[in-house]
Amino acid sequence: MLKPVRKGLTEDEAVSDETEKLIKTTGHLPHSKAEETNAVDQKVILAKLNSHLLWKFFALTVLCYIDRTNLAFAAIQLNKNLGFTEHIYGVGASIFFVGYSICQIPSNLILVKVGAPLWLSVLIVSWGVVATAFAAINGKWMFYILRLLLGATESGTFPGMWYHLSTFYTDKEIGVAYSYVSAGTALSQVIGAPLAAGLLALDGWLGLAGWQWLFIVEGIPTVLMGLYTKVNLAESPAKASFLTPAEKTWLQQRHAESKANKTMAGVEVSAWGAVRNWRTWYLALINLCDSTVKYAIIYWCPLIIYHMVGENMPHATGEAVVPHDAVVALLTALPFGFAAVFMLVNARHSAATGERRWHVTIPLAISSLALASMSHTMAHSPFLAFISLLAATLAWAPNGIMYSYPATFLQGAAAATGVALINSIANIGGMIGPYLIGGHAALSALLM
Numbered sequence: 001m002l003k004p005v006r007k008g009l010t011e012d013e014a015v016s017d018e019t020e021k022l023i024k025t026t027g028h029l030p031h032s033k034a035e036e037t038n039a040v041d042q043k044v045i046l047a048k049l050n051s052h053l054l055w056k057f058f059a060l061t062v063l064c065y066i067d068r069t070n071l072a073f074a075a076i077q078l079n080k081n082l083g084f085t086e087h088i089y090g091v092g093a094s095i096f097f098v099g100y101s102i103c104q105i106p107s108n109l110i111l112v113k114v115g116a117p118l119w120l121s122v123l124i125v126s127w128g129v130v131a132t133a134f135a136a137i138n139g140k141w142m143f144y145i146l147r148l149l150l151g152a153t154e155s156g157t158f159p160g161m162w163y164h165l166s167t168f169y170t171d172k173e174i175g176v177a178y179s180y181v182s183a184g185t186a187l188s189q190v191i192g193a194p195l196a197a198g199l200l201a202l203d204g205w206l207g208l209a210g211w212q213w214l215f216i217v218e219g220i221p222t223v224l225m226g227l228y229t230k231v232n233l234a235e236s237p238a239k240a241s242f243l244t245p246a247e248k249t250w251l252q253q254r255h256a257e258s259k260a261n262k263t264m265a266g267v268e269v270s271a272w273g274a275v276r277n278w279r280t281w282y283l284a285l286i287n288l289c290d291s292t293v294k295y296a297i298i299y300w301c302p303l304i305i306y307h308m309v310g311e312n313m314p315h316a317t318g319e320a321v322v323p324h325d326a327v328v329a330l331l332t333a334l335p336f337g338f339a340a341v342f343m344l345v346n347a348r349h350s351a352a353t354g355e356r357r358w359h360v361t362i363p364l365a366i367s368s369l370a371l372a373s374m375s376h377t378m379a380h381s382p383f384l385a386f387i388s389l390l391a392a393t394l395a396w397a398p399n400g401i402m403y404s405y406p407a408t409f410l411q412g413a414a415a416a417t418g419v420a421l422i423n424s425i426a427n428i429g430g431m432i433g434p435y436l437i438g439g440h441a442a443l444s445a446l447l448m
Contacts, residue, residue, distance in 0.1 A: 042250075048243060050177070058180060067128070074211035096148070096151040101424040104159055107160065117231075120233070125227065128226060178404065182403070269414050289364075294395050297433075308378065342396055343397050360402060
């Protein structure tokens with residue numbers, strides 16, 4: 001039974017409650033509201049949403065992943081300077097996801113209460129400060145602590161962005177919208193690779209190592225973006241200054257109608273309901289397997305390419321090539337450029353055809369086969385190994401599509417909790433993937 005409008009509701013929630021009751025009792029909107037709805041252009045509204053929301057969240061995603069994964073580029077110098085073994089590096093890369101996974105659900109529930117602009121800005125500024133502090137690392141325990149704190153401060157970013165988008169977009173639109181945001185996870189490596197190449201080349205300037213410049217220069221913009229988010233991100237359709245009054249009303253009514261239809265269809269609305277729903281755990285398991293592959297590629301791609309180039313391309317003298325750090329960083333950009341293209345093309349084709357399952361299954365199957373083949377191709381052909389690496393980045397292709405599913409069976413507090421739960425479990429793959437490859441590399445070194 002629907003509840004009446006209550007004190008303390010936001011403008012959006014009040015309109016939603018009122019419209020839900022009208023739809024349930026009459027089956028349609030009143031004529032005055034229907035006429036107002038017909039007066040707006042849906043394509044214009046969606047274009048405004050895309051231009052206001054998507055570039056901001058794309059930029060946040062790029063900064064988030066640059067700060068999260070710049071360790072992969074820094075590792076070439078950092079491991080040498082601080083004497084870190086592959087085991088220490090693997091543990092440090094993985095421990096990020098302990099704080100990240102534990103804090104996601106409480107973080108998203110706070111966001112629902114206080115609003116996305118405030119809470120996201122708190123998270124972004126905090127992780128920017130922590131990311132910059134990596135320049136002061138002097139041993140493995142400081143390395144571990146900062147990675148743990150970085151995970152905790154970044155934890156609410158992606159489920160928070162998804163929940164905020166769900167208040168503007170429908171479940172059919174959010175897959176493509178979130179794909180544009182998620183493309184930043186791959187393109188961050190394309191942007192980060194040449195940036196890392198330049199910063200690593202500053203090694204020794206003003207007495208700082210190249211990896212220290214990397215953390216300082218890439219951490220400070222995040223703090224500035226956090227402050228910008230607080231001031232310029234619309235909290236809700238009702239408070240979106242870039243929309244006209246009629247467009248605000250249309251969005252609120254559309255959201256209310258969707259909410260009413262979902263309520264009548266019996267979707268989950270409570271946080272506990274999301275936890276009990278088997279589909280939440282099913283999506284979490286699929287995302288866990290996918291994330292294990294993606295994070296293994298992200299954290300080890302520069303080192304894999306380093307060994308591909310260095311160990312398989314001998315000089316005429318017979319000595320192995322020692323590739324320049326900048327060359328490795330630039331070559332690393334290519335696989336992630338392909339990953340971003342795969343993701344966007346796959347999401348748009350899925351939206352155009354209305355098909356989701358095979359758009360998830362086929363890329364994941366190809367990615368797994370390609371990754372499995374690398375153990376063979378790396379030993380015989382650097383070229384084929386690089387082709388396998390490019391194909392393995394198909395693991396990114398289903399990302400937006402998979403995150404369109406929760407909106408079909410969760411709403412409100414259930415959506416906030418469910419997406420955070422899915423993302424927190426999925427990112428355990430960030431602990432598994434890098435650690436497994438690090439452990440495998442260490443074991444191989446012992447056996448050789």
